[in-house]
Amino acid sequence: MADASELVTAKQNSRKPAIKLEMVSRNYQMGKILVPALRDVTFEVMAGEFIVFLGPSGSGKTTLLNLIGGLDSPSSGRIIVNDTDITKLSQAQLTNFRRTQIGFIFQFFNLIPTLTATENVEFAAELVKHHRSAEEILHEVGLEERMKHFPSELSGGENQRVAIARALATDPPILLCDEPTGTLDFETGKRIYKLLRMLNQTKEKVVVVVTHNSAIGAIADRVVRLRDGQIAGTIHNDQPMDPESLKW
């Protein structure tokens, strides 16, 4: 009988890649200097995977997230998301791609300050024809009592949960999280990761988290280290930790 780790590996092996990067590079022109933010990065993120990209400031992790999410275009290489080569898409097609395939969760929440929690979720939901109700999603993230509040009336954790609810509004298969707990306290941060892990496990969402906090890696299926725009190493977690046990 296969043991648990074998089962996990088997499960992983049977998954299709949801995200594939092939020799992706991204350079930025800063005056006369060309700064390589990413250099010939090649890897895959499998369907249903919870992956963490770790790296210090300037390692290229946010650039990587932006490229996967279609917010930016690579200088070279290919990015294939759910069988679509997004490097070949036009601006309009990329917009459509982001609307239906990606849910973004930012470090600073990026909520519209003049809309309530419900309205912030609906702001994204209205982009697609068939969408779940904002109230239902907010209920899922535990904000049923705070739906009519504006961002300025919510705590940091509540704001981030609204942001997560917004990211779920169009039911995208992929969630991209850029330092989602960067501005939150430890306990709140744990709750956020619990939520993300739950979404990954129960709704089979691909969750990509970029962070500099190495402790987070423990809850991921895989941890990819980035340094100077290149992959420096990969660790598979056969037994990812329960976010409740997180300590940093």
Added chain:
Amino acid sequence: MVALPKLHRKLLRDLTASRAQFGAVVLIIIVGIATFVGSYEAYQNLDSSYEGSYEQLRMADYWISVDYLPRKAATEMNDVPGVVAQGRIVGDVTIDLQLETGEKVSGRVISLPSGEHPEINDVRIESGSYLSPGAQREILLEKRFAEYHQLYPGDWLTIERDSSKVRFRIAGTVVSPEYIWVTKSAQELFTTARTFGVIFMPEERAEEFFGMKGMVNEVNLVLEGGTDPTQALSEVRRVLRRHGIMRLTSKDEPIAVSTRKIDIIQGVRTAYMIERKDQLSNNLLKQDVDGFRQLAVLFPVLFLSMAALAIYVLLNRLVESQRAQIGLMRALGYRTLQIMFHYTGFALVVGVIGSVLGALLGHAIADFLTSVYAVQLKLPFVAVEPHWYVVGLGALIGIIVPLTAGLLPAWATTRMRPAEAMRPPAPRAGHHTLLEVLLPFVSLLPSVLKLPLRNFFRNLRRSFFMAIGVASAIALILVSLSFVDAIESFMHTQFEVIQNYDARLHFQGQGAAATASYIEHLQGIQEAEPVLELPYRLQSGDQVADSSILGLPEDSTMYTLLTLEGHPTTVVEDGILLSIPLKNKLGAEPGDEIHLEPVVGSVGETEKTLAGFINEPLGGRAFMPLQEAQELLRTPGVATGVLLRFDGEPSPALMERLYRLPEVASIEFSGEAKRFVDDLMGFFWAFIGVMLAMGFALGMAIIFNGVTVNVLERRREIAIMRAVGMSQSRLVIILTLENLLIGCLGVAIGIPLGCYIANYFMAQTEMDIMSMTAVIFPRSYIIACVSALVILLVSQIPAIRQVSRMSLPTATKDWSE
């Protein structure tokens, strides 16, 4: 109920969150549109009022003046298809007011049928009743004259002609379409109600009074709709010829003086025709209203230009401050056009609210301006009605202007890359400012002085745009004040500098210059100078102008001529001086030959060299030495009036003596003439008053907007300064100094801008009879600059208060709005 899409809800909520700034922009639109709708509707109302008056009172299309014509000639003209004709008698008289002083004034008698209103050139009864059938001793009196002299129906009036004096009972007071602007002649345009009145007399009585039994000396014509004027007038000429009038001349078909001479010798009789457009009252009113129409367009254009700039700046800053939200929307999947239309929506909302309110306010202003003018001129018919196309046009402009101004910032959102937009902007490159390079000691200044200077130069674009806002406010206020100054200067120049006589005595026709010498010796008279004013046509090349020549004594002390630079000068021997309206009409330069042709008579055609130009605000005349003017008539010692300076207050006895002089028709006092012109300007004052109020409001809105946004968009920077320990008072000083620096730049730009615009506007308001020079008194510069700076300082208070109350932890980390 259909739920509002969240993007629209965001728009409304964002507008509400920044309601002060957007409110200011809405106010700017309101002012701009209200100015346009108000002015243009008022102009339309006035035009309609005149036309309505003419239509209601059946004003003539043509006036034909002759020496005499049998009344039946008018009946024959009536038989011409499409022509309605009416004959009447018109003649100048003297009115004896039967006062202790023996005061006499000029009058014009116009005959009317008794018992029934005339078919053409009717009058409207204001008090009393129309002439009763068979009335012999009744007259109707023009309203203004009656009001001035407190003459009412039932009172008696003595009218003199030659040596004959007749008393008439006033049956009623009237207004006439021919005398809405009551003026005696083209040479005496500013006739006061005191010295000239129009009298309407029964036909039979007028025939008797003027010795024209069965005759008329004027025929009025109306051409019915669709009638060919050329054809109709050709028939009219035929009728005239049948009755011995061989020539019909007009302004457009003048008769050369040489031909007139021959006609006189051969006994050829001539009639003179004027069209409605040249009828004196109508012509003056149209000029007045046309000048107003130009301002009615210019001021709104100025205001709306400033509005467009303010909207552009505000939307630009809004887009800048919402970069992260724009990036987010792109990240979520909003299309670029959706985002662009969202931000254009701000401009649209502002435009719709502003234009609707502005159009409504403008309509109210139009009513106000129209009624002021109607009261001033005692219009017989006042048309105050909504001109929906003007209101609609105003509303449309009020939407198009902000939309256009907002397009560029909205378009900028489509070029933002989502990833970059969501990143905090890179810190500005650090370097010493140009000021510090040029003035090294700046680096040694305390930070409370150094920071404002550095901030000013570090973000030159922001500083410049704010300064433009201040400059716009100053320019707006200055332009409006310049009109106030121009009118004051105009009145002072005309009535204090040029006309420094106490009264002008008018002869009945031509009199003797020697009368001035006689008058000068009367007790109570300090000085008396004869003058000779003649109607003349001036020509230079192809350009022609009908005006008058005023002959003045070379050593005149009571009529000061001023050069264009404002220096006193005098009439030039063997030369002619032209006023500014004539300068513009003829396009001549000093040294050119000006051809002079008398309007009446066959004597006096000549050429004179243009010696220079005269700055005379009122009149539009030419000037030459009295003796040379007398030589034109080949009548030495002739004059048409005398300028008088009294020795103190003139006694009743003196006035009686003056009025008793046989040549005297009337005496016009300078003070009254000045008041009359001032009254005429009443409408202009009302208009300028409205423009000034609008200019101030607009200026306030522009500056408030600029200052508020300028402070609020630096909230993080301000929060950091406070977080590191800077006191509130120090912060206020720094912000105030920075705003004052910007204000000073605004002053430096605004003053020349205001001067340029004021000069341009003034040049557009030229009239034949009046020329105002752009003048800005020092006090206006001070008022404009001080107002702008005070508004600047007061405007920063709400914004500073807001940033003072913000949460430092939140503000220091959240770089976006």
